[in-house]
Amino acid sequence: MEYDVVIGLEIHVQLKTRTKMFTAAPYHYGAEPNTLTDAVVLGLPGTLPVLNHAAIEACAKLGLMLGCEIAEVCKWDRKNYFYPDSPKNYQLTQNEEPLCLGGRVEIELPGPSRNVQGEHRTVRLNRIHLEEDPGKLSHEAFDTVIDFNRAGVPLAEIVTEPDLHSSEEAVAFLNALIQLIHYAGVSDCDMEKGQLRCDANVSLKPAGSEQLGTRTEMKNLNSISNVRAAIEYEIARQADLLDAGESITQETRRWNAEKGTSSSLRSKEEAHDYRYFPDPDLMPVRLVRARVAEMEAGLPERPFDKQRRFQEELGLPYTITSVLCPDPELSAFFEAALAVHHAPKAIANYIANDLLRELSASAAHGESALSITDCPLTPAHIAELAKLIEAGVITKQIGKEVFAAMYASGELPAAIVEKEGLEQSDNSDEVETLCREAIAGNAKAVAQFKEGNDKALNALKGPVMKATKGQANPATLDAILRKLIESEG
Amino acid sequence: MPELYHQTIAELSAALEAGSLSSVALTEAVIARTAAVEAKVQAFIHYDAEDALTQARASDERRAAGKALGPLEGIPLGIKDILAVEGQPLRCASKILDNFVSPYDATVIAKLRAAGAVLWGRLNMDEFAMGSSTENSAYVTTANPWDLERIPGGSSGGSAAALAAGEAIATIGTDTGGSIRQPAALCGVVGMKPTYGLVSRYGLVAFASSLDQAGPMSRTVEDAAILLQAMLGKDPLDSTSIAMPEVPDFRAELKTRKGPWKLGVPREFLAEGIDPEVKANIEAAIDWYRQQGSEIVDISLPHTHLSVPVYYIIATAEASSNLARFDGVRYGHRSAEANDALSLFTKSRGEGFGDEVKRRIILGTYVLSSGYYDAYYLRAQKVRTLIRRDFETAFEQVDAILSPTSPTPAFKRGERSDDPLAMYLSDIYTIAVNLAGLPALSLPSGLTSEGLPIGLQVIGKAFGEADLFAVAHAFEQAHDYHRQVAAI
Numbered sequence: 001m002e003y004d005v006v007i008g009l010e011i012h013v014q015l016k017t018r019t020k021m022f023t024a025a026p027y028h029y030g031a032e033p034n035t036l037t038d039a040v041v042l043g044l045p046g047t048l049p050v051l052n053h054a055a056i057e058a059c060a061k062l063g064l065m066l067g068c069e070i071a072e073v074c075k076w077d078r079k080n081y082f083y084p085d086s087p088k089n090y091q092l093t094q095n096e097e098p099l100c101l102g103g104r105v106e107i108e109l110p111g112p113s114r115n116v117q118g119e120h121r122t123v124r125l126n127r128i129h130l131e132e133d134p135g136k137l138s139h140e141a142f143d144t145v146i147d148f149n150r151a152g153v154p155l156a157e158i159v160t161e162p163d164l165h166s167s168e169e170a171v172a173f174l175n176a177l178i179q180l181i182h183y184a185g186v187s188d189c190d191m192e193k194g195q196l197r198c199d200a201n202v203s204l205k206p207a208g209s210e211q212l213g214t215r216t217e218m219k220n221l222n223s224i225s226n227v228r229a230a231i232e233y234e235i236a237r238q239a240d241l242l243d244a245g246e247s248i249t250q251e252t253r254r255w256n257a258e259k260g261t262s263s264s265l266r267s268k269e270e271a272h273d274y275r276y277f278p279d280p281d282l283m284p285v286r287l288v289r290a291r292v293a294e295m296e297a298g299l300p301e302r303p304f305d306k307q308r309r310f311q312e313e314l315g316l317p318y319t320i321t322s323v324l325c326p327d328p329e330l331s332a333f334f335e336a337a338l339a340v341h342h343a344p345k346a347i348a349n350y351i352a353n354d355l356l357r358e359l360s361a362s363a364a365h366g367e368s369a370l371s372i373t374d375c376p377l378t379p380a381h382i383a384e385l386a387k388l389i390e391a392g393v394i395t396k397q398i399g400k401e402v403f404a405a406m407y408a409s410g411e412l413p414a415a416i417v418e419k420e421g422l423e424q425s426d427n428s429d430e431v432e433t434l435c436r437e438a439i440a441g442n443a444k445a446v447a448q449f450k451e452g453n454d455k456a457l458n459a460l461k462g463p464v465m466k467a468t469k470g471q472a473n474p475a476t477l478d479a480i481l482r483k484l485i486e487s488e489g
Numbered sequence: 490m491p492e493l494y495h496q497t498i499a500e501l502s503a504a505l506e507a508g509s510l511s512s513v514a515l516t517e518a519v520i521a522r523t524a525a526v527e528a529k530v531q532a533f534i535h536y537d538a539e540d541a542l543t544q545a546r547a548s549d550e551r552r553a554a555g556k557a558l559g560p561l562e563g564i565p566l567g568i569k570d571i572l573a574v575e576g577q578p579l580r581c582a583s584k585i586l587d588n589f590v591s592p593y594d595a596t597v598i599a600k601l602r603a604a605g606a607v608l609w610g611r612l613n614m615d616e617f618a619m620g621s622s623t624e625n626s627a628y629v630t631t632a633n634p635w636d637l638e639r640i641p642g643g644s645s646g647g648s649a650a651a652l653a654a655g656e657a658i659a660t661i662g663t664d665t666g667g668s669i670r671q672p673a674a675l676c677g678v679v680g681m682k683p684t685y686g687l688v689s690r691y692g693l694v695a696f697a698s699s700l701d702q703a704g705p706m707s708r709t710v711e712d713a714a715i716l717l718q719a720m721l722g723k724d725p726l727d728s729t730s731i732a733m734p735e736v737p738d739f740r741a742e743l744k745t746r747k748g749p750w751k752l753g754v755p756r757e758f759l760a761e762g763i764d765p766e767v768k769a770n771i772e773a774a775i776d777w778y779r780q781q782g783s784e785i786v787d788i789s790l791p792h793t794h795l796s797v798p799v800y801y802i803i804a805t806a807e808a809s810s811n812l813a814r815f816d817g818v819r820y821g822h823r824s825a826e827a828n829d830a831l832s833l834f835t836k837s838r839g840e841g842f843g844d845e846v847k848r849r850i851i852l853g854t855y856v857l858s859s860g861y862y863d864a865y866y867l868r869a870q871k872v873r874t875l876i877r878r879d880f881e882t883a884f885e886q887v888d889a890i891l892s893p894t895s896p897t898p899a900f901k902r903g904e905r906s907d908d909p910l911a912m913y914l915s916d917i918y919t920i921a922v923n924l925a926g927l928p929a930l931s932l933p934s935g936l937t938s939e940g941l942p943i944g945l946q947v948i949g950k951a952f953g954e955a956d957l958f959a960v961a962h963a964f965e966q967a968h969d970y971h972r973q974v975a976a977i
Contacts, residue, residue: 039593043814045586046573046595046692048727078810080857084830089813144830146818275857277866280698280807283728 001243002207005235006215007164010199011177013156013187014133015058020152021132022049022092022282029193033147041152043087048281055154056099056285058186059130060292062156063100064299065184066177068128070292074099076279081272084144085135087151095276097284098129105160105180106304107172117318120304123173124161131155136194150194156186162201162212167231170200171224175326179303183328191223198227202234204242213238214248218262220255230255233262306331314344323352329372333379340383343390350382350403358407376410385413397470398422422471431472434464435480439488446485457481493518494655495974498564498712501658505552505563512552512563515658516545516607519565523610523656526977529637531629532651534570535578536610541565544607551605560715562605567657569648570611571618572703573692574598577608581694582626583616585815585822585841595692596724597661597703604719609657613647616843617812618668618696620644621915624906625845632902633676634975635941639899642672642915648706649676653975659707659716663693665700666800667894667919670931673706674894674944677933677973679961680706681713684951685926686731688717689724695811697804698729700923709971710932710962714739717954737955746959749782753887755790758918764897770943771893774934774964778891781963786887790879795872796921797913801849802856802869803924809853815841848909877925884950889960892918894931894944918946928954932961933970942970 019026023040040047060070077095103125111118133155135148158177164170178189178196189196203215218234221227233255238248250268301309307325310316316324324331330351337347355377360369385406389399394417405416417423438460439446448456460481464472493501493515504510520538527533548563568574571581573591575598580586598608615625623631623646631646633639634654641650645662649672652660662669664682673680682704693703705716718739723732754775759768779785817823817837824836842850856865883890895915905912922929927948934945945964949957965971 042819044592044820045579045581045589045694045814046591048691048695050726050728080810080813082813082816082834084816084818084833087814087819089816090810273859275810275854275859275862277806277810277857277862281695281728 001239003204003235003239003242004207004209005165006162006203006205006212007166007170007231008162008201008215009158009160009164009170009173010201011158011174012133012197013062013158013181013189014195015055015062015154015156015186016188017052017054017058017154019052019054021052021055021130021154022152023052025152027149027153029190029195031149033145033149036149037151041087041148049092049279051282051285052154055130056287057295058154059099059128059156060287061184061295061299062181062186063103063128064292064296065180065302066100066103066105066125066128066158068100068103068125070287071097071099071101072289073097073284073286074130075284076282077276078279079131080275083134085137085146085151087135087148091131091134092279092282093131093157094129096278098127099285099287100128102126103128105173105176106302107169107176108304109172110168115319117322123163123169126159126161128156128158131157162203167228167235170231171228174198174224174227176304179326179328183300183303185328194222197222200227200231200234202231202238203248204235204238213242214250216248216250217252218255219252219265223257226255226257229257229260230262233260237262300328303328303331310344310348314348316344316348320348320352323356324348327372333372333375336379337383337386340380341387343383343386346386346389347382350385354400354403355382355407358404377407381406381412388413388417392473393417394422395470395474431464431468431477432480432484434467434472435460435477435484438463439481439484446488449485491972491974492522492655494522494658495708496658497708498561498659498715499709501564502560502562506557512545512548512607513542515563516541516565516609519609519655519657522654523651526634526654527656529632529977530634530650530654530656531631532567532613532641532647532654532656533610534580534582534613534626534628534647537577541607541609548605548607558603558605559719560604561601561719563607564605564658565607565609566601567609567612567648567651567660568598569614569645569660569662571614571663571694571696572598572661573694574608574611578611579694580611580628581617582614582628583815583841583843583846584627585838586820587822587841589821591692593692595703596689596726597720598692600720600722601661606719610651612645612651612660615644615646615668616846617694617808618644618663618665618701619808619845619849621667621671621912622900622902622905623647623650623672624902625843627843630902633899634977635677636899636939637977639901639941640675642675642895642899644668644672645680645706646672649673649678649680652676652678652706652708654977655974659705659712661703661716661720662706663701663703664919664923665697665702665804666923667916669704669706670894670919670929670944670946671916673931674933674946675899675942677936677942677944677970677975678706678708679710679713679930679932679965679971680704680944681717681930682922682928683717683721683954684731684928685923686729687721687733687928687952687954689722689727689730691724691726695807697807698811699807700800700804702923710930710958710965711740711743713930714743714958714962733952739955739958742955743959743962746956748960748963749784750778750888750956750960751784751786751886752778752960753786753788753883753890755788755793755883755890755892757790757793758892762896762914762917763893766937767893767895767897767943770935770937771891771945774945775891777964777967781967788883788887788890790876790883790921792872792875792879793921796876796924797917799869799872799876800916800920800924801852801913802865803873805849805853806857806866807853809850809857812842812846812850817841845909873924876921880921880925880927880948888950888956889953890948892946892948894918894946898937898939898941898943922948927951928957930957930961932965933973934964934968935970936973
């Protein structure tokens with residue numbers, strides 16, 4: 001039987017604040033266990049939470065970036081459940097009155113091939129609310145140990161509407177979301193470090209049916225490939241059950257990445273009653289409209305908007321914009337170079353091809369490519385290089401050499417050109433002498449040219465270029481060769 | 490002159506300042522008195538004489554160096570076992586915190602230290618402040634110094650009894666539904682609950698967060714004013730604490746605010762269920778105010794009869810969540826029988842909590858449960874708003890409200906232990922004040938024919954502490970009830 005797939009995602013994103021959400025304890029990934037705690041984090045008797053307003057600002061910025069409405073007032077609720085990683089055995093969260101309402105994320109579905117832009121569509125968000133991260137349990141041979149470093153880190157929970165219909169769409173959504181979060185600068189979204197975690201709600205219904213099917217919730221998806229695999233597994237599992245005439249049990253399932261299977265964690269009947277109620281220790285937060293307007297005005301351009309602008313206004317191809325735009329730092333580097341010298345295509349090519357290749361090559365073996373922030377070059381390096389080529393000071397071919405030299409030394413291109421004497425030769429006498437030698441040495445090519453084969457001229461250009469080490473001006477060279485062959489009659 | 494340990498902060502600080510008394514001598518007198526009577530009273534769960542004397546010596550040295558800190562310099566204050574004092578046990582009279590030592594000072598404790606106080610001991614209480622007799626302590630049973638067969642009230646029973654027995658010069662209690670005022674009334678001392686938010690709750694182990702306030706217990710209204718002045722203030726560590734727009738000098742205002750006042754008497758509070766002797770005593774106190782020229786206004790607080798049920802929904806709901814952190818994972822009692830996460834929780838909590846605490850956790854869990862939340866918790870919050878409005882309406886006509894603090898004098902030990910509802914009614918006059926967030930004070934207003942203290946409750950407007958103190962001070966100074974001492 002044919003089914004329509006309905007998927008909704010819940011994404012937890014750790015917000016990058018200097019201190020935790022309700023206390024001054026700092027947080028950074030990878031510290032010794034239980035070193036980033038204090039009396040509040042550990043829920044010692046008598047301690048109280050105090051709101052870190054930086055978490056509100058970061059979440060509001062995220063919400064604005066995702067097109068949410070920022071609530072006039074948001075409030076804090078307690079979600080009560082016993083679990084050893086939860087220091088107070090309740091989690092401070094926003095159940096009734098979240099900070100961000102609604103919202104939408106533009107996504108790009110996979111195109112027919114890598115080099116071709118795919119279809120765009122919009123995924124609606126339900127809300128974004130703030131809550132505190134619990135600690136982290138590690139199961140050892142005979143014990144379970146707890147690290148409370150992570151406890152109290154601000155988490156933004158992004159809840160989508162059930163607008164996704166395949167694992168590809170879910171992956172496309174996550175990619176778009178991560179780009180937006182990077183642009184907003186509120187999280188690094190490193191899934192391996194738990195900075196972004198995804199739960200997926202999946203249900204199936206007969207194709208064309210209005211009635212939603214019973215859904216399951218998949219927990220513990222800590223990489224994009226797990227999200228894809230878990231959703232595909234769940235779609236197949238539910239389809240098999242429905243095909244066999246069985247019903248779907250509403251339940252929470254846990255994905256096992258190693259086995260590539262999922263198993264039931266708890267059924268609806270076993271679901272927690274969280275006994276939400278308003279937290280009496282924290283005051284409601286009023287979002288000053290002027291501040292929200294100020295934040296909105298200061299938002300960065302969204303990556304797909306940037307891509308459209310690059311394509312439409314700068315005439316850059318998809319193959320280039322799809323490299324530049326997902327990364328806020330790379331696109332900012334590009335635009336900074338553009339501000340120095342407006343040569344969009346040349347600069348974009350240098351960044352998307354040469355620079356990224358060098359960054360990748362400079363990374364230690366087995367490490368991922370260096371990021372643009374580790375780059376030894378400034379935007380001015382690239383802009384000046386493009387300018388030298390455009391002005392005819394050096395050829396494109398010499399440009400490659402200059403690029404390699406400046407990447408290695410960090411020197412500006414003009415200095416390298418001068419030091420190495422790489423200016424395009426304007427000595428047409430020398431070029432003419434070389435051309436005569438070339439014509440004398442390759443009668444066959446001369447004959448072919450005379451018969452109308454224009455490309456045969458390249459065979460004559462080669463030795464001249466080689467002899468001048470590429471410094472001959474290609475246009476000059478072309479003209480001299482034609483003139484000499486014609487004068488031969 | 491009464492014995493040193495029965496004198497007031499005002500008297501003793503004058504003597505300390507004059508150099509006729511040292512903090513060490515005063516502290517030694519308190520320690521000696523405690524040693525003499527504690528076997529009978531059992532007000533303390535823990536005390537450390539050497540630690541107190543070290544603080545007293547430091548106080549004397551500061552004073553000698555001309556660096557006396559403030560009005561509490563050198564005064565030994567007893568602290569209820571629910572307020573965190575760095576390096577001292579913090580058990581809330583519960584087995585579940587049997588081994589817990591606080592690594593930090595509550596804000597109110599830090600303020601008392603900054604005013605020069607000598608912090609003296611951990612005072613007994615009902616476990617996690619849940620009770621009205623201090624019989625719910627997991628450690629000791631405190632006696633009422635006026636009649637050792639009787640309870641001292643609760644939950645700050647240790648704080649009231651220690652003060653009445655001369656085991657401290659003043660004490661600090663906490664009040665969620667009457668836990669300062671009711672034991673103060675039953676032990677013949679002054680007990681004051683500030684406006685919600687005036688005193689920081691940071692370091693006060695939460696029972697019901699929207700109701701809890703720490704406050705002073707003392708021999709006189711003047712002493713309570715001195716203590717509150719040192720305790721109050723907006724705290725960056727407590728989001729619910731509030732800065733008073735202009736903080737009056739409470740002690741100085743006692744002398745300038747002389748009335749006459751418009752005083753409200755809620756007719757619902759003197760209607761039924763009140764002991765006839767208590768009723769007569771309070772009516773006599775009201776008459777005294779009338780004779781002094783104050784206008785007595787008959788007022789109605791029509792929703793206050795719902796205070797007890799509303800309180801036992803809101804307070805238990807908050808408590809069920811507040812007490813969830815006591816699980817044996819990070820600190821406190823951990824069951825030796827536990828073999829997995831669930832049994833670690835259930836066994837540690839089952840062994841660690843007493844019956845009354847369990848009863849309230851179960852009740853609070855129930856009222857927050859899915860399907861019951863709207864009918865109980867949400868509805869109780871709506872009624873709470875009505876109760877608050879009752880007081881707002883009343884305070885449009887009057888400067889303060891007079892009532893009994895407790896419907897009865899101290900009852901006998903064990904008398905209500907098996908009847909939680911009867912016990913809950915001990916706080917019928919005090920609970921509405923917490924629900925409305927108002928300040929109130931209980932002061933001695935006489936003795937019953939059996940020689941048991943009776944307390945008069947004065948309720949003030951929000952942040953109207955200065956008037957509240959003045960109204961109470963006027964009555965106190967015209968009588969000598971505060972000078973009567975329990976004979977032990």
